Amino acid sequence: MNIESVREKLKTKRIGQNIIHYRSIDSTNAEAKRLFEDGDRNGVVLVADTQSGGRGRLSRTWSSPRGGLWFSVILNPEGLFAEKLPILSLLAGVSVAEALKQLFNVDVNLKWPNDIVVGNKKLGGILLESIYTGKKFSGIIMGIGLNTDLTVTDLPPLLKDAVVTLKDSLEDREISNELILAEILNIIEDDYQLLLNNKEDDILQRWKALSITIGSRVAVNLENNTRLVGEAVGVKSNGALVILTDDGSQHIIIAGDCIHLNEIE
Numbered sequence: 001m002n003i004e005s006v007r008e009k010l011k012t013k014r015i016g017q018n019i020i021h022y023r024s025i026d027s028t029n030a031e032a033k034r035l036f037e038d039g040d041r042n043g044v045v046l047v048a049d050t051q052s053g054g055r056g057r058l059s060r061t062w063s064s065p066r067g068g069l070w071f072s073v074i075l076n077p078e079g080l081f082a083e084k085l086p087i088l089s090l091l092a093g094v095s096v097a098e099a100l101k102q103l104f105n106v107d108v109n110l111k112w113p114n115d116i117v118v119g120n121k122k123l124g125g126i127l128l129e130s131i132y133t134g135k136k137f138s139g140i141i142m143g144i145g146l147n148t149d150l151t152v153t154d155l156p157p158l159l160k161d162a163v164v165t166l167k168d169s170l171e172d173r174e175i176s177n178e179l180i181l182a183e184i185l186n187i188i189e190d191d192y193q194l195l196l197n198n199k200e201d202d203i204l205q206r207w208k209a210l211s212i213t214i215g216s217r218v219a220v221n222l223e224n225n226t227r228l229v230g231e232a233v234g235v236k237s238n239g240a241l242v243i244l245t246d247d248g249s250q251h252i253i254i255a256g257d258c259i260h261l262n263e264i265e
């Protein structure tokens with residue numbers, strides 16, 4: 001990764017003004033947590049060519065070989081409360097999807113809560129982690145992983161049927177991780193400003209337009225090991241998913257794993 005080339009394309013005032021590049025690190029999210037000191041890390045971006053201990057949601061590992069785009073953004077919340085965290089995850093998804101559409105005209109969609117998909121396969125994911133100083137909510141690490149300039153054969157064989165890469169989708173077109181990173185950071189900065197100005201409706205509308213979850217029959221595995229089956233009918237302003245189950249009742253899901261049933265049936 002050539003950081004100078006990212007900087008040339010950045011239009012931001014804050015996010016990415018300080019980019020730290022690692023050839024290899026355990027996890028950019030873990031390193032961001034270590035770096036975090038309340039107050040003076042806002043907007044710092046950490047990007048790694050490879051991660052040896054990449055982390056996914058729900059304590060999964062995240063395979064991060066060379067060629068992919070693995071990075072984290074540190075955000076100090078300035079007026080942003082812990083309750084707005086789920087929408088930040090949707091914001092990240094919208095920014096990534098719109099950047100990829102703009103750059104490559106590729107048909108990227110979003111799957112609740114935070115999967116970036118092409119067709120029904122996973123192109124990338126987002127891991128948001130919050131930092132508390134004592135009991136005080138003091139910052140957010142927004143981790144983004146994208147299978148960009150690599151092919152499915154570079155990833156573990158077990159993932160073969162579930163994942164897709166940009167390189168495989170675009171065949172011969174050249175892929176620049178520098179350009180993709182800069183474009184995503186440009187959009188994240190604008191969208192984060194929208195959120196700070198309480199314009200979450202704008203983010204939600206764009207998320208709904210990109211979502212393949214709304215209108216789908218889904219099963220959600222909840223954290224207490226129960227499973228809810230029904231139609232995903234909407235998303236709340238805090239980013240929670242609304243499910244209508246067959247008995248006609250509505251459920252609001254803050255966190256969970258969402259399976260699209262129409263894909264398997």
Ligand code: BTN
Nearest residue numbers: 027029055056057125126143145
């Ligand atoms: C998911 O499970 O879908 C979220 C995956 C998030 C992966 C990214 S890669 C950069 C950052 N560092 C990590 O260890 N994880 C995130």
